[in-house]
Amino acid sequence: MIYIKILFTGFSPFGLEKINPSWEAVKILPDNIKDIEIIKIMIPTVFEKSINNVDKAIQKYDPDVVISVGQAGGRFGINPERIAININDASICDNDGNQPIDTPVFKDGPTAYFTTLPIKSIVKDILKNNIFSSVSNTSGTFVCNHIMYGVLHLIATKYTHKTIRAGFIHVPFIPEQAISKVNQPYLELEKITEALRIAAISCYENKVDIKLIGGSVD
Amino acid sequence: MIYIKILFTGFSPFGLEKINPSWEAVKILPDNIKDIEIIKIMIPTVFEKSINNVDKAIQKYDPDVVISVGQAGGRFGINPERIAININDASICDNDGNQPIDTPVFKDGPTAYFTTLPIKSIVKDILKNNIFSSVSNTSGTFVCNHIMYGVLHLIATKYTHKTIRAGFIHVPFIPEQAISKVNQPYLELEKITEALRIAAISCYENKVDIKLIGGSVD
Amino acid sequence: MIYIKILFTGFSPFGLEKINPSWEAVKILPDNIKDIEIIKIMIPTVFEKSINNVDKAIQKYDPDVVISVGQAGGRFGINPERIAININDASICDNDGNQPIDTPVFKDGPTAYFTTLPIKSIVKDILKNNIFSSVSNTSGTFVCNHIMYGVLHLIATKYTHKTIRAGFIHVPFIPEQAISKVNQPYLELEKITEALRIAAISCYENKVDIKLIGGSVD
Amino acid sequence: MIYIKILFTGFSPFGLEKINPSWEAVKILPDNIKDIEIIKIMIPTVFEKSINNVDKAIQKYDPDVVISVGQAGGRFGINPERIAININDASICDNDGNQPIDTPVFKDGPTAYFTTLPIKSIVKDILKNNIFSSVSNTSGTFVCNHIMYGVLHLIATKYTHKTIRAGFIHVPFIPEQAISKVNQPYLELEKITEALRIAAISCYENKVDIKLIGGSVD
Numbered sequence: 060m061i062y063i064k065i066l067f068t069g070f071s072p073f074g075l076e077k078i079n080p081s082w083e084a085v086k087i088l089p090d091n092i093k094d095i096e097i098i099k100i101m102i103p104t105v106f107e108k109s110i111n112n113v114d115k116a117i118q119k120y121d122p123d124v125v126i127s128v129g130q131a132g133g134r135f136g137i138n139p140e141r142i143a144i145n146i147n148d149a150s151i152c153d154n155d156g157n158q159p160i161d162t163p164v165f166k167d168g169p170t171a172y173f174t175t176l177p178i179k180s181i182v183k184d185i186l187k188n189n190i191f192s193s194v195s196n197t198s199g200t201f202v203c204n205h206i207m208y209g210v211l212h213l214i215a216t217k218y219t220h221k222t223i224r225a226g227f228i229h230v231p232f233i234p235e236q237a238i239s240k241v242n243q244p245y246l247e248l249e250k251i252t253e254a255l256r257i258a259a260i261s262c263y264e265n266k267v268d269i270k271l272i273g274g275s276v277d
Numbered sequence: 278m279i280y281i282k283i284l285f286t287g288f289s290p291f292g293l294e295k296i297n298p299s300w301e302a303v304k305i306l307p308d309n310i311k312d313i314e315i316i317k318i319m320i321p322t323v324f325e326k327s328i329n330n331v332d333k334a335i336q337k338y339d340p341d342v343v344i345s346v347g348q349a350g351g352r353f354g355i356n357p358e359r360i361a362i363n364i365n366d367a368s369i370c371d372n373d374g375n376q377p378i379d380t381p382v383f384k385d386g387p388t389a390y391f392t393t394l395p396i397k398s399i400v401k402d403i404l405k406n407n408i409f410s411s412v413s414n415t416s417g418t419f420v421c422n423h424i425m426y427g428v429l430h431l432i433a434t435k436y437t438h439k440t441i442r443a444g445f446i447h448v449p450f451i452p453e454q455a456i457s458k459v460n461q462p463y464l465e466l467e468k469i470t471e472a473l474r475i476a477a478i479s480c481y482e483n484k485v486d487i488k489l490i491g492g493s494v495d
Numbered sequence: 496m497i498y499i500k501i502l503f504t505g506f507s508p509f510g511l512e513k514i515n516p517s518w519e520a521v522k523i524l525p526d527n528i529k530d531i532e533i534i535k536i537m538i539p540t541v542f543e544k545s546i547n548n549v550d551k552a553i554q555k556y557d558p559d560v561v562i563s564v565g566q567a568g569g570r571f572g573i574n575p576e577r578i579a580i581n582i583n584d585a586s587i588c589d590n591d592g593n594q595p596i597d598t599p600v601f602k603d604g605p606t607a608y609f610t611t612l613p614i615k616s617i618v619k620d621i622l623k624n625n626i627f628s629s630v631s632n633t634s635g636t637f638v639c640n641h642i643m644y645g646v647l648h649l650i651a652t653k654y655t656h657k658t659i660r661a662g663f664i665h666v667p668f669i670p671e672q673a674i675s676k677v678n679q680p681y682l683e684l685e686k687i688t689e690a691l692r693i694a695a696i697s698c699y700e701n702k703v704d705i706k707l708i709g710g711s712v713d
Numbered sequence: 714m715i716y717i718k719i720l721f722t723g724f725s726p727f728g729l730e731k732i733n734p735s736w737e738a739v740k741i742l743p744d745n746i747k748d749i750e751i752i753k754i755m756i757p758t759v760f761e762k763s764i765n766n767v768d769k770a771i772q773k774y775d776p777d778v779v780i781s782v783g784q785a786g787g788r789f790g791i792n793p794e795r796i797a798i799n800i801n802d803a804s805i806c807d808n809d810g811n812q813p814i815d816t817p818v819f820k821d822g823p824t825a826y827f828t829t830l831p832i833k834s835i836v837k838d839i840l841k842n843n844i845f846s847s848v849s850n851t852s853g854t855f856v857c858n859h860i861m862y863g864v865l866h867l868i869a870t871k872y873t874h875k876t877i878r879a880g881f882i883h884v885p886f887i888p889e890q891a892i893s894k895v896n897q898p899y900l901e902l903e904k905i906t907e908a909l910r911i912a913a914i915s916c917y918e919n920k921v922d923i924k925l926i927g928g929s930v931d
Contacts (some may be wrong), residue, residue, distance in 0.1 A: 074494070092386050131495035135678045144389060144414070148492030160488050161397075171362060171389035179379075180483030189670050196362070197415035201490035229495055234625050242571045244680055270378050274418035276292070277349035277447055353896045407888050452843050460789045462898055511929070567931035578798050580825060580850070584928030596832075596924050607798060607825035615815075632798070633851035636928035665931055706814050710802030710854035712728070713785035713883055 064096045066122035068113055070129050070202070073104035073154055080233045081128040084251040089200045092259050098122060104202050105155045106147060110164075110209035117210075117218055124224045124262050125210050126176065128255065129203035131229035132236070135244040136191030137254040138229040139178035140198040143208035144171045148200035164208040172211035173229050174226030177265035179273050181228075181258045190246070190254050198227050228258060282314045284340035285479050288347050288420070291322035291372055292482060299346040301394040302469040310477050316340060322420050323373045324365060328382075328427035330485035335428075335436055342376045342442045342480050343428050344394065346473065350454070351445035354409030355472040356447040357396035358416040360407055361426035362389045366418035382426045390429035393443030395486035399446075399479040401470045408464070410472065412491045416445055498533045501695050502547055502558035506565050506638070509540035509590055516669045517564040521688040528695050533687035534558060540638050541591045542583060548646035553646075553654055560644050560660045560698050562612065564691065565639035567665035568672070571680040572574045572627030573690040574665040575596035575614035576634040579644035601646045610662030613704035617664075617697040621690045626682070628690065630709045634663055664694060718750045719913050720776035722767055724783050724856070727758035727808055734887045735782040738905040746913050748915035752776060758856050759809045760801060762873035764818075764863035771864075771872055778878045778916050779864050780830065782909065785883035786890070790845030791899040791908040792883040793832035794852040797861035798825045802854035818862045825927040828880030831922035835882075837849045844900070846908065848927045852881050882912060 069082030082101045090097055098120050102112045117125065130228075131138060145168045147159040178194050185192035198204040207227035214223045230251045237245035287300030300319045308315055316338050320330045335343065349356060363386045365377040396412050403410035416422040425445035432441045448469045455463035464472075505518030518537045528535055534556050538548045540651035553561065567574060581604045583595040614630050621628035634640040643663035650659045666687045682690075723736030744751055752774050755760045756766045771779065785792065799822045801813040832848050839846035852858040861881035868877045884905045891899035900908075 129495070134495070135680070141364070141418075142362050142389065144391075146359070146391075147417070150490055150492045150494060158490075160490060160492070161486075169388060170391055171360065173362075173364075186674065189674055191670070191674050194366075196418060197493070197495075198357075199351055199495040200414060201494045203495055234627075238622065238625055238627055242680075244571070244678070247683065258407075268379075272368055272376075272378060274364075274368045274378070275415070276368060276419045277347070277417040277421055353898070406894065407892055409888075409892055452845070456843055456845055458842065460898075462789070462896070465901065529716075565931070570931070576823065577800070577854075580796050580827075582795070582827075582928075584848075586926055586928045586930060594926075596926060596928070597922075605824060606827055607796065608798075609798075609824055630802075632854060633929070633931075635931040636850060637930045639931055704815075708804055708814060709814075710800075710804045710814070711851070712804060712855045713783070713788070713851075713853040713857055 062094045063123040063263055064098065064120060065124040065126060065262065066098045066116055066120055067255065068100050068102050068127045070102060070104045071154060071276045075150055076236060078235065079088055079130050080230050080248065080251060081130050083233065083248055084230060085128055087252050088255060089207055091254055095259055096262050097259065103154055103206060105153045106157050106159060108207055109202055109206050113206065113210055114213055122223065126205045126258065127210060127227045129227065132232050133243065134229060134231050134273060136193060136231065137179045137185050138195035139176060140174060140207060140227040140229060141175055141178060141194055141196050142171050143198060143204050143211055145169065145208060146200050147205055153202055158247050164205055165212050168212050172208060175224040176226035177261055177268035179271040180265040181261040182273060183271060184257045185254045188253065188257060190250050192254065195229060196275055199231065203227060203229065224262065280312045280423050281341040281481055282316065282338060283342040283480065284316045284338055285473065286318050286345045287308050288322045289319060289372060292369055296452060296453065297340060297348050298448050298466065299348050299471055301451065301466055302448060302473055303346055306473060310474055313477055313481050319371065320483055321372055323371045324375045324377060324420060324423055326345065327420055327424050331424065331428055332431055340441065345424045345428060345445045347445065347447055349460050350450050351461065352447060352449050354411060354449065355403050356411060356413035357394060358392060358425060358445040358447060359396060359412055359414050360389050360391055361416060361422050361429055363387065363426060365423055371420055381486060382423055383430050386430050390426060393442040394444035395479055395483035395487040397486050397491050398474045398483040400491060401489060402475045402479045406471065408468050408472050413447060414493055416447065421447065422446060442480065455475045498530050499559040499563060499699055500556060501560040501698065502552055502556055503536045504536050504538050506540045507537060507590060508657065508662050510587055512672060514671065515566050516666050516684065516687060517566050519669065520666060520691055521564055524691060528692055531695055533690050533695065538591045539590055542593045542595060542638060542641055544617045545638055549642065549646055550649055558659065561693065563642045563646060563663045565663065565665055568668050569679065570665060570667050572629060572667065573621050574629060574631035575612060575617045576610060576643060576663040576665060577614060577630055577632050578607050578609055579634060579640055579647055581605065581644060582636050583641055589638055601648050602639055604648050608644060611660040612662035613697055613701035614699040615704050615707040615709050617694045618709060619707060620693045620697045624689065624693060625692050626686050631665060632711055634665065639663060639665065660698065668676055669690050716748045717777040717917055718774060719778040719780060719916065720752045720770055720774055722754050722756050722781045724756060724758045725808060730890060733784050733847045734884050734902065734905060735784050737887065737902055738783055738884060738909055739782055741812065741906050746910055749913050749917050757808055759811060760811050760856060760859055763856055763860050767860065767864055768867055776877065780912065781864060781881045782861045783881065784882055786886050787897065788883060788885050790847060790885065791839050792847060792849035793830060793835045794828060794861060794881040794883060795832060795848055796825050796827055796851050797852060797858050797865055799823065799862060800854050801859055806888065807856055818859055818865065819866050821928060822866050826862060829878040830880035831919035833922050833925040833927050834919040835912045836927060837925060838915045839909045842907065842911060844904050844908050849883060850929055857881060857883065865925055878916065
């Protein structure tokens, strides 16, 4: 029987928010889903430090898959990200007061990395469960993109002993956050966790992604 | 005195639209702006063909800068694009009926190209003229991204005799298009053309981009 | 002990929808909430017929409160309506093919009726349960406004034997409806039903509405 | 030849805004449009005071039509209002610090007044000029609704010597206001003024409104 290990990371709250739905959802994932062992860590919303934390966790746990999760206020559904780009361009400060503008994540890194998660499969499986989901083509230029790029770069350059798949999933606000704002979309925390659980299974079942319409005109 | 040549491309209408604001705006640009010669061509909203047309135009005109312009229905302002990615993922058919799903633009190309236009300068200069503008981090996965990637790849691999700078600018609907829809943002055609004129001057004046806040959290 | 009877009405699906969240939510309300007896009827999304059905139900059940519920696609939360106006102005056909334009609901009726439900109390109580809610100042000009006006007019002119309070609550799409659309807000069916349950209790507990900020600038 | 007099009112800036597009647009209307004399006054964004100012202007100028204009931030087009309701419910303070909650505009007034302007004609004529416009069914519960209700009530009770028609038109932000916000719709000042000019002519040409689809489902 094949048994795999998935490392999920969630962020600490940032900006004006008191909670971060990414960590709230990750932390209540079960420790085991079918033949998948789930490892869960919270990482700080801080440039570099966040990557260092995941670096250590990869060393410690030797996962087969790394799924980083982050908050995307204003989005309606679960968004597996297609690509991470080699740029830090912060419009607000991170939690340590850093605000890099147009600097690379890794100086010697390529322009971008495509996710190695089966994102079309994940979207299809989440939609089947009546939770809104679509592929996103930008993870921004803040710490979310930073961690996605960073982890893919570490895997491509440092953890080459086996094929570790990795990628990023953006999740909406949860009701507690949206209720104090005007007309902000949100998703129940349980739905987000359920979507992440489904994503874990999709990764387990789909080594290669499916071909499915899911692009964006602009 | 330095004299430069800028090739502007605009697209033919696609989807359900009868006009494409990108070509409408490009075609009424003046032939000369200060020391800039402006060359204007319409290209078909068709995978590959669009690139072939720009390829021929580069050969014919030997421009210093190539600015492709495309329609982004639903956006509020002028969006210089930061990055083009090596993927075709069409959610609708192009004008020749092609609908590639998750294929590369160029099989041997890198994952992505950053624009070589001074996008922060362009945004700053357009905003100074009271026209809404911001950097965008995704040009989608349809023909707009295709042409941006394609042109940057041609320049990187085929037109290496001099430094040709290139990139893409997304523009909103114009009033004629928005008026038949419900609550769709738009920009006057004259404003779009004015913004493109300003962008041309920014490219002329800024060989290197400025450092300016302009990133996106997600 | 005071015992009251609340008549809830929900609509049949209309337009392109296969279900109507108003009836879905109303039909699963419990038959009793504390000292409130809940009566539930489905009414057709049809001008006049809908009023005739509620008229018969008022005769049959002699309720103390009538709460009509309707679907408002595109809205984010639960919206108790402040006012009903004496106009039918249909932008689409009702389920019998009627499309009245600028006709009165009742020829001899006043321009408008204010709700007699404690809408500020309802909003406050629903928000306390982490479900988004706000007062709305328009119920449109289709069958939703029609039934709200119609019921208030019947109560003002025909059912004057006792003080029957009445009003209307608009509810968002549920996930099943929103998932096939792009970026449409929705609320879980259970949340909508929970909000209606809370509204029933608010009506029971607040004969007079509270003073609370809840207006709209435009 | 019939000659008519139209009194246009525009508001002073309120909330966080430094200009109010309603007055900016009204003040640059021509003094004469065909056989229409245009009178223009600025009124304060203050409960009661605003009505007193219009009251005095009606006495002074004896207009045939009164068109009050107000800012509706967030709206996309020109919105002639269908109805004014007898309520003041301020979510922010007016310019004198008043914040009435759920009080009547006039204690002895009816629940609501329908506009007596030909709003469907106005919308049709503005759309013909490629400016977005639609009928609105709520003018809110702040000073905009207050002035619309107040003027219609004065006409119904005090100025009964002739048939004065009156109503309200909501207009969007202008670019100067929208540019400092994120993704806010706006309309050029010249377009707003042009729309008001068209509205004046529509009022002149249509004593009775046309029948035209223009309602709202919710």
